[in-house]
Ligand SMILES: CCCCCCCCCCCCCCCCCCC/C=C/C(=O)SCCNC(=O)CCNC(=O)[C@H](O)C(C)(C)COP(=O)(O)OP(=O)(O)OC[C@H]1O[C@@H](n2cnc3c(N)ncnc32)[C@H](O)[C@@H]1OP(=O)(O)O
């Protein structure tokens with residue numbers, strides 16, 4: 165914190181980059197404080213509340229987190245059981261965990277780090293429940309950090325990853341907080357207990373939308389780091405004879421290795437641009453929302469949910485491919501990849517479980533499809549839904565950006581139409597609305613993935629056509645963009661081909677093109693990963709070192725293993741030697757018998 169002040173880092177983005185550089189492989193125990201707690205105080209508190217609390221948060225006098233999930237509920241926020249009951253006599257809210265399942269469970273840094281929490285609880289006033297709202301709750305003594313009376317707090321135990329975060333549990337026993345500790349920018353409870361409802365109940369969910377936007381950038385960061393490690397290692401690693409009798413080949417010269425890694429390199433660039441595009445859309449719509457214009461809130465929610473789910477799923481699958489493409493050394497922590505994977509794979513669950521998030525986007529697409537069928541105007545990002553599905557592809561040997569975007573638009577429009585028609589058919593069969601929906605959700609998930617894929621391809625193409633980039637760089641980035649789009653078609657050909665959109669010649673063109681692009685990108689592969697400019701300190705990888713001294717680094721890493729502190733491990737004296745002695749004694753006995 166002080167160091168950031170000394171270095172003059174003012175923007176939150178710069179401070180986040182510094183934090184990540186300072187703690188490259190472990191998530192900071194203050195990540196939620198900076199990434200969720202303070203921004204939520206800023207966005208969900210009244211101006212007075214923000215003026216009072218935000219400076220305390222930014223100066224780390226108050227250290228907080230976001231405590232919403234409970235043992236019994238994470239996804240279904242409306243099902244949360246923690247209660248906050250207003251007491252007009254004392255002008256306080258009484259927080260309580262009425263059941264075992266209501267215990268707050270998972271909130272990051274609750275166990276040992278924070279002294280405050282933003283708690284999501286069901287608001288009760290004048291005997292009526294008004295749904296979930298956020299409350300600022302002091303959980304530890306500001307003098308000695310002891311747990312406040314009326315609270316039970318602890319750590320939830322070891323996890324797959326996320327070791328830098330002390331995820332905890334927290335139980336309230338009639339715990340009182342001042343009335344003014346309810347975040348009241350959008351909803352209010354007056355002194356007499358009257359409830360003033362917000363323009364939209366989902367404004368309380370705003371913090372989650374914001375983090376989902378950040379997570380799209382996290383998907384880029386983690387996938388690109390794994391790609392840097394795998395591509396650099398593939399340039400250094402020589403294995404087997406590509407030419408009989410010749411020298412062992414760089415594994416990057418095997419077509420299969422290129423087919424594993426280069427599309428992930430292209431995906432990394434595509435996700436970086438998508439994350440930047442998502443952040444710009446978020447900045448625009450969230451500022452509209454803060455000014456009271458909620459018109460585009462559904463579109464923001466749908467896009468943030470879809471991209472968060474799509475990008476984290478693809479990134480996690482891609483990081484695993486990068487690990488496996490490094491052979492045995494990829495499985496070692498020396499590669500740096502297992503830690504990258506363990507820390508990001510939780511993002512498929514936290515901040516909205518991915519399937520649930522995709523279904524939120526699907527719900528939005530379903531509504532937009534119906535509006536499109538009625539001839540109503542649609543937001544620009546959704547207008548493809550009215551694409552004429554009778555049109556066939558005009559794709560030629562050049563695989564132009566225009567033909568590729570048209571293919572992705574057609575695929576998404578067709579798949580959304582298929583899912584919506586199934587939903588409508590279910591209703592015509594007499595199913596209730598919720599059953600008609602549930603019985604069409606598998607095709608809706610597939611359609612929503614196609615929708616997100618279209619957004620990313622179209623965004624990549626748009627930026628290449630709008631940004632002023634020197635010709636040489638533009639040429640290489642165009643190769644990456646084309647590879648990302650063509651690979652996506654080849655890997656999902658069934659979805660593109662189901663209605664005969666491509667003819668057989670065009671399928672052959674695409675299969676040839678993806679292999680040709682591997683050769684085009686091969687000479688620039690290392691330069692393209694170097695361009696991310698991740699320092700070795702951040703990658704923490706013996707395989708992805710900039711100097712390529714992999715074997716020297718692996719040897720030094722191994723020698724530093726704690727097991728090598730002694731030649732003979734205590735287990736020899738405690739277990740192996742007694743076992744061997746017992747064996748030899750029994751052998752002597754049997755020999756005598
Ligand atoms: C900008 C650049 C700045 C950069 C600076 C960097 C700063 C530092 C960066 C930090 C980086 C951080 C990186 C990531 C670190 C993260 C660490 C992990 C922390 C994890 C935290 C958590 O997990 S917190 C808990 C998260 N929990 C969830 O997400 C729960 C998911 N569930 C839900 O969201 C909801 O239950 C639901 C949406 C699934 C359902 O809600 P509900 O049942 O109430 O609604 P319905 O489905 O019935 O829908 C009704 C209606 O409401 C609409 N709606 C729902 N949600 C929203 C919303 N959020 N916004 C808008 N609208 C919403 C829905 O669409 C329906 O609309 P209709 O019109 O009726 O269809």
Ligand SMILES: Cc1cc2nc3c(=O)[nH]c(=O)nc-3n(C[C@H](O)[C@H](O)[C@H](O)COP(=O)(O)OP(=O)(O)OC[C@H]3O[C@@H](n4cnc5c(N)ncnc54)[C@H](O)[C@@H]3O)c2cc1C
Nearest residue numbers: 230231232233237238239270271272510514515516517519
């Ligand atoms: C690393 C990590 C950090 C976390 N940090 C925090 C934190 O700081 N603060 C906090 O409050 N929480 C935190 N969480 C909790 C997290 O937000 C929840 O785990 C997440 O929202 C998923 O909810 P759940 O656990 O209830 O999953 P569930 O919803 O129970 O998921 C189980 C299965 O049910 C399916 N499912 C659920 N609902 C539906 C539906 N409507 N339709 C179809 N399928 C459905 C899901 O797809 C999934 O396959 C964290 C979790 C993790 C893993």
